[in-house]
Amino acid sequence: MAVDERLKAIDDFLDGLTSNDVEKMPFADDIVLVSPIDPDHPLVGKHAAVDFLKTKVFPKIPVRKAEVERHVIDGDCVATLWKATFAPAGRHEVVVPIFDFFRITDGKIAELRPYFDPKPLKEAVAA
Secondary structure, three states: OOHHHHHHHHHHHHHHHHOOOHHHOOEEEEEEEOOOOOOOOOEEOHHHHHHHHHHHHOOOOOEEEEEEEEEEEEOOEEEEEEEEEEOOOOOOOEEEEEEEEEEEEOOEEEEEEEEOOOHHHHHHHHO
16 A cells, blocks of 8 residues: 555544544554543444444544644554644633554554543533
8 A cells, every 4th residue: 555545544533633524534444442531431333433422522622623733654554643623612712732553454543542631621610
């Protein structure tokens, strides 16, 4: 797989994230998503990942901007360092640095493990 196909999958994911559009996200049917919001319960399967985004992320802590700092590529794995600007409903925007681990298979995201401190988001939603 060419480098641009891996990065395209990530760009499409971030575009879907900032536009609240899961249809843009190239998830594999058997994706594994481990979220810092609920690290003890990995999500398995496209349906579970989409449901999580539609019910836990988009309505409560939507991402309005994604600024990629860099990607590190190793085979089918890509590590992406970026900043997310979250816009909790009725609250001030919160900028959170994120480090995402992606495994891309056949142009689809087969594994996604984001790493970030969820505390600023929890505080913004609770305020």
